[in-house]
Amino acid sequence: MTCWRRRLLSVSSVRKELWIENCTSPSSKRYICTPNVVDTGYQTLKSPSIVSLDSTDVWDSGRIYSGLSFVQASYDDSIANKIDGHLIAEEIRRGIASEISRMKASIGEVPGLAVVLVGQRRDSQTYVRNKILACEEVGINFELTEFPENCTEDDICHALMRFNNDTSIHGILVQLPLPQHLNTGRILDVIRLRKDVDGVHPLNIGHLALQGREPLFIPCTPKGCIELLLRSNVEIEGKHAVVIGRSNIVGLPMSLLLQRYHATVSIVHAFTKNPEEITRKADILVAGAGVPNLVRGSWIKPGAFVIDVGTNAIEDPDSENGYRLIGDVCYEEAVKVASAVTPVPGGVGPMTVAMLLYNTLESAKRIFKF
Amino acid sequence: MTCWRRRLLSVSSVRKELWIENCTSPSSKRYICTPNVVDTGYQTLKSPSIVSLDSTDVWDSGRIYSGLSFVQASYDDSIANKIDGHLIAEEIRRGIASEISRMKASIGEVPGLAVVLVGQRRDSQTYVRNKILACEEVGINFELTEFPENCTEDDICHALMRFNNDTSIHGILVQLPLPQHLNTGRILDVIRLRKDVDGVHPLNIGHLALQGREPLFIPCTPKGCIELLLRSNVEIEGKHAVVIGRSNIVGLPMSLLLQRYHATVSIVHAFTKNPEEITRKADILVAGAGVPNLVRGSWIKPGAFVIDVGTNAIEDPDSENGYRLIGDVCYEEAVKVASAVTPVPGGVGPMTVAMLLYNTLESAKRIFKF
Known part of the structure; x- marks a missing residue:
């Protein structure tokens, strides 16, 4: 077991004063961030906690659809709207902060989020740093446990089991992807379902997929995308949505969630022949393939x-x-x-973080019956 | 609690001599069918136990696809091939019977399937009857428990818990749909995962959906459809498959399973605007909407x-x-x-039953480590 004591430099440089070192095992390093609670006006999400799939699936050829109005209405020149994810996420975070403030004042509790980070991927470090800053801003206690690249599955599982039993922790997240030698599924299965704020547990995905079921948490990135659509006044029902990519944390749950909103969904992936033929039919196009500049203008x-x-x-x-x-x-x-495009960075990224905060708050509210 | 003592008439008239009445509760009636084991040549399914989603999702614009060859090759006149589900299912059942015969000779055990039937729906009674006959043919012990329309969830759950603990039962199936007043989800959740041969448990669906996971059982109807495709030499990878309907037992798992075979999948439902525009793009079209004659020639x-x-x-x-x-x-x-069409009846129906037998055999083999 390797002792790995390097901090996330960019994080520690920004918020050094708030970090309490609490090394719990030779191979991990644990930081606790306890921020102040900020009181701002509370505002709920546009998206409901869950959209039921149980509405009547009545096939009526005479049905009147209001579809496509958003496309025609907003596409009045050749430059699309840039969707400012930072701005929208900020508004959501203000609402979350207000609710947490109310929780603290009312029952003396705040939500707690534990994050496990393995290895030294620069992108993962950036994402974790953003999550720490966001937690601090809204008043969520944050606990980071870092493991070296060559740690074992057992190292991580032991940390997760500790978080499972920690009553101050209401959400647990393993920053993905993990190094190749680790069995991601085995690790994620250890997370207690009611603390799986990333919504990646198979049972949660099953509940997301099935009619008559409700997941405890909607995976953060898809939830953030839906929120972007709703706050941009995009009607989803009856639209043709095409999802590019079918990863466990983006493409798959995105396609399932869009179906909950009664979009007609097509999933395009690397085996798709002439993907642009399908994407060109999309009223809503979600790109999550992980390929830089895959989607050209001609695909839209x-x-x-x-x-x-x-x-x-x-x-x-x-x-x-x-x-x-x-x-x-x-x-x-x-x-x-397009009529609207989310930029990178500054589009979906901040929304994913905001949804993580939201799910953590929801988890704490559920546990505290608040 | 109402005592409901009406047998499935059509079943009892056919196999009266094999049924042993064993009434276990005032509201249920239980029949046990112990058939002979038939020894015939064994043949495995064309479909593997599970197709991994973990293949490389490499986006390569230069990829050579062999797609559509089946369509062009077999569409040489204006009358499609009629796919004989009875014939294909019979071949599969022979293989299953042979394997069960080998199991009995080797370890003195045969698989056992328990089915719960609620109410008097004629279609459900027909399906259950077909399952009984098929079990008998291949050598699977069959146990039917019937409940009246107005039974309670607890009545059914108690029966399921008994089957969960019954070592002679390797597969449990609740014939769907259940009457409106019953919570289907709560009832299905009671079935032990390793006996959920219909594959409808949310955890099983989650495992079917996620990369890096493997379901214990693939739901019978989608599995039967895949087997029909493979035995008809239809290449699925890279094809555009359109699934009409998104039910828990057909549309949803079908779309997930087709993705495992690397089809590009679109899901059409009652909220879809102009569904025929999408279905007309389908190389493989699966109709599971539950609407008679919904799919016209112009949709294909x-x-x-x-x-x-x-x-x-x-x-x-x-x-x-x-x-x-x-x-x-x-x-x-x-x-x-079309180049090929499955008839109703005689298409998917017999395949669904064959896959139920297959899953039950697989469950028994897993339990017996055979």
């Missing part, structure tokens, strides 16, 4: 709403970190065709 | 492979039972456009 239906979930790190010596993030969508081309 | 791409999962009971005074089953596909129109 004029007036479509394009959500770019891709976060591809490419070398950039001019950047502070030596790299920068670009999306799956060729932004410069997309804005000439 | 020339040369497509059409699987009709619809089993809609319509009144027919000329029929022995007073009704007959028709599909979701207008067969007369479909055969003029």
Whole structure:
């Protein structure tokens, strides 16, 4: 077992004063961040906790659809709207902060989130740093446990079991992807279902997929995408939504969630022949393939709403970190065709973090019956 | 609690001599069928136990696809092939019977299947009857417990818990749909996962959906459809498959399973605007909406492979039972456009039953480590 004591440099440099070192095992390092609670006006999400699939699936050829109005209405020139995920996420975080403030004042408790980070992936470190800052802002206690690249599954599972039994922790997240030698499924299965705020447990996915069932948590990135659509006044029901990619944390739950909102969903992946033929039919296009600039202007239906979930790190010596993030969508081309496009960075990323906060708050409220 | 003592007439008339009455509660009636084991040549399924989603999702624009060859090759006149589900299912059942015979000779055990039937739906009674006959044919012990329409959830759950603990039972199936007043989810959750041969447990569906996971059982109807495709030499990878309907037992698992075979999947449902625009793009079209004759010839791409999962009971005074089953596909129109169509009855139905037998055998083999 290797003792790995390197901190997330960028994090520690920003919030050094708030971190309490609490080393619990030779191979892990644990930090606890206890922020102040900020009181701002509370505002709920646009998306309900869950959308039922149990509405009547009545096949009526005479049905009147209101579909596509958003596309036609908003596509009035050749430059798409840039969807400001930072701004929308900020508004959501204010609502969450207010609710946490109310919780603290009322029952003397605040939500707690535990994150496990393995290895030294730069993108993962960036994501975790953003989560720490966001937790601090809204008043969620944050606990980070870091493991070295060569740690064992048991190392991680033991940490997760400790969080499972820790009554101050209401949400547990393992930052993905994990190093190749680790069995991700085995590790994620250890997380107690009611603390699985990332919504990646198979039972949670099963509940998301099935009619008559309700997941405890909706996976953060898809939930953030839906929130972006709803806050942009995009009607989802009856629309053709195409999801590019079928990963466990983006493509799969995104396609299942869009179906809950009664979109007609097509899933495009690497085996798809001529994917652009299908994406060009999409009123709502969600790109989560993990391929930089995969989606060109020619892939996009004029007036479509394009959500770019891709976060591809490419070398950039001019950047502070030596790299920068670009999306799956060729932004410069997309804005000439779509009615709206989410940028990378600053689109889905902040929304994912906001949804993680939201799910953690929901978990704490559920546990405290608040 | 009402004592309901009416047998499945059509079943009892056919196999009266094999049924042992064993009434276990005032509201249920239990029959046990212990058939002979038939020894015939064993043949495995064409479909593997599970197809991994973990293959490389490499996006390569230069990829060579062999797609559509089946469509072009077999669509050489205006009358489609009729896919004989009875014949294919019979072949599979022979293989299962042979394997069970080998099991009995080797370890003195045979698989056992328990089925719970609630109420007096004619279609459900027909399905259960077919399952009983098929179990008997291949050498699976069958146990039927019937409940009246107005039984309680607890009545059913108690029966299921008994089956969970019964070492002679390796598969448990609740015939769906259940009466409206019963919570189907709560009832199905009681079935022990390793005996859930219908594959409807949320955890099983989650495992079917997620990369890196493997379900214990693939739901019977989708598995039967895949087997029909493979035995018809239809290549699935890279094909555009459109699934009509999104039910828990057909549409949803079908779409997930087709993705495991690397089809590009679109799911069409009652909220879909102009569904025929999407279905007309389908190389493989699976209809499971539960709407008689929904799919007209104009909905079908020339040369497509059409699987009709619809089993809609319509009144027919000329029929022995007073009704007959028709599909979701207008067969007369479909055969003029498609390369192959499964009929109703005699298409997917017998395959569903065969897959139930297969899953029950697999469960017993797993339990006995055979």
